[in-house]
Amino acid sequence: MGLHSILKKLKQKEHEVRLLMLGLDNAGKTTVVKRFCGEDISTISPTYGFNIKTVEHVVDKYEYKLNIWDVGGQSSLRSYWRNYFECTDGLIWVVDSADVDRLKDCQGELKKLLEEERLAGATLLVFANKQDLPEALSSEQIRDILDLNNLKTHHWYILPCSAVTGENLVAGIDWLIRDIAARIFTLD
Amino acid sequence: MAKSAEDGEEVFAVDDSQDTLELDVLVGHIENIILSDEFVALRESFMHEHCHKFEDTEENKLEYTDIFTQYTKLIEGHIENELSSREKGFNMNAFQELISKSEAIDGEVFDLLLTFTDFLSFKDAMLEAKKSTEDGSARLLDLLQVTRLSS
Ligand SMILES: Nc1nc2c(ncn2[C@@H]2O[C@H](COP(=O)(O)OP(=O)(O)O)[C@@H](O)[C@H]2O)c(=O)[nH]1
Ligand SMILES: [Mg+2]
Numbered sequence: 001m002g003l004h005s006i007l008k009k010l011k012q013k014e015h016e017v018r019l020l021m022l023g024l025d026n027a028g029k030t031t032v033v034k035r036f037c038g039e040d041i042s043t044i045s046p047t048y049g050f051n052i053k054t055v056e057h058v059v060d061k062y063e064y065k066l067n068i069w070d071v072g073g074q075s076s077l078r079s080y081w082r083n084y085f086e087c088t089d090g091l092i093w094v095v096d097s098a099d100v101d102r103l104k105d106c107q108g109e110l111k112k113l114l115e116e117e118r119l120a121g122a123t124l125l126v127f128a129n130k131q132d133l134p135e136a137l138s139s140e141q142i143r144d145i146l147d148l149n150n151l152k153t154h155h156w157y158i159l160p161c162s163a164v165t166g167e168n169l170v171a172g173i174d175w176l177i178r179d180i181a182a183r184i185f186t187l188d
Numbered sequence: 189m190a191k192s193a194e195d196g197e198e199v200f201a202v203d204d205s206q207d208t209l210e211l212d213v214l215v216g217h218i219e220n221i222i223l224s225d226e227f228v229a230l231r232e233s234f235m236h237e238h239c240h241k242f243e244d245t246e247e248n249k250l251e252y253t254d255i256f257t258q259y260t261k262l263i264e265g266h267i268e269n270e271l272s273s274r275e276k277g278f279n280m281n282a283f284q285e286l287i288s289k290s291e292a293i294d295g296e297v298f299d300l301l302l303t304f305t306d307f308l309s310f311k312d313a314m315l316e317a318k319k320s321t322e323d324g325s326a327r328l329l330d331l332l333q334v335t336r337l338s339s
Contacts, residue, residue, distance in 0.1 A: 007298075007305050049249045052308060072250075083253050 023094035031163035085118035097136035
């Protein structure tokens with residue numbers, strides 16, 4: 001219990017929310033964030049470090065300040081993910097729904113994350129991304145592969161989406177914010 | 189700040205309770221601590237030691253995170269130590285209690301404090317420090333050049 005948690009309390013008063021985007025490399029994390037923020041998505045290159053986007057977003061008439069952390073997902077970088085867990089309110093797990101060969105890997109990585117103590121209080125949003133591709137699996141199929149129905153430790157939700165068309169990105173984030181808000185903010 | 193607060197400045201209930209008084213005292217201490225020469229020097233020496241590793245690109249290098257963690261530990265440790273030595277029987281938990289109970293906190297001190305724990309503010313400060321170091325050494329080079337020419 002230090003100064004840090006005091007400041008965190010203050011930030012809650014300002015409706016600040018910290019979201020962490022994770023997933024395998026090439027899942028579309030950076031594209032999702034940029035698309036959500038209304039930025040150009042034509043020149044995105046693989047992430048070797050991390051990006052932070054700060055954006056104001058209104059849900060149910062309340063304005064929230066979202067701090068979105070997007071960290072590289074290459075296997076060599078995954079051991080660094082832990083450095084970004086602290087104070088995370090919402091975890092956004094992005095899946096390349098067309099990358100069938102790596103779904104097992106994807107499931108394993110998510111399972112490990114959900115066992116992390118420092119993410120215990122975070123709400124989970126799964127984006128079954130790249131739905132614009134004809135070979136993409138449905139969000140129900142992804143849900144089953146990720147075994148989400150057996151997940152009892154976190155609030156979770158899965159949505160089919162496409163970072164290219166923008167489909168369901170706002171809907172997903174809105175759900176996430178509502179779930180977080182109900183937990184940590186007293187809205188009046 | 190939530191939209192709902194737009195109808196008026198959020199004003200915190202002014203009461204004469206012991207709590208408000210104590211909080212004022214602590215906030216005053218914090219203000220004195222972070223405005224002190226010692227604190228400024230502490231920050232500056234950390235900045236100068238690490239700023240050359242920072243680059244002005246949107247994507248951040250993973251190593252920034254370690255540096256940022258060191259920085260927040262240094263800053264927080266210093267403030268907490270100073271608080272304990274200035275206020276007998278100071279206790280972080282009690283302080284946090286006070287803050288949770290209060291409606292809102294005077295802006296400036298906490299805005300400043302928040303910049304010490306906010307990564308993007310930290311990165312900006314590092315880039316600033318780097319720039320001023322580089323400007324400084326460029327000026328020094330100019331100076332040396334002039335000396336050489338005139339000798
Ligand atoms: N077709 C399609 N391609 C996408 C979608 N989202 C991302 N991509 C592409 O997938 C590749 C990896 O995206 P990126 O955002 O860098 O993935 P990251 O490694 O998870 O950050 C890029 O070529 C993107 O253009 C999507 O919804 N549909
Ligand atoms: Mg990326």
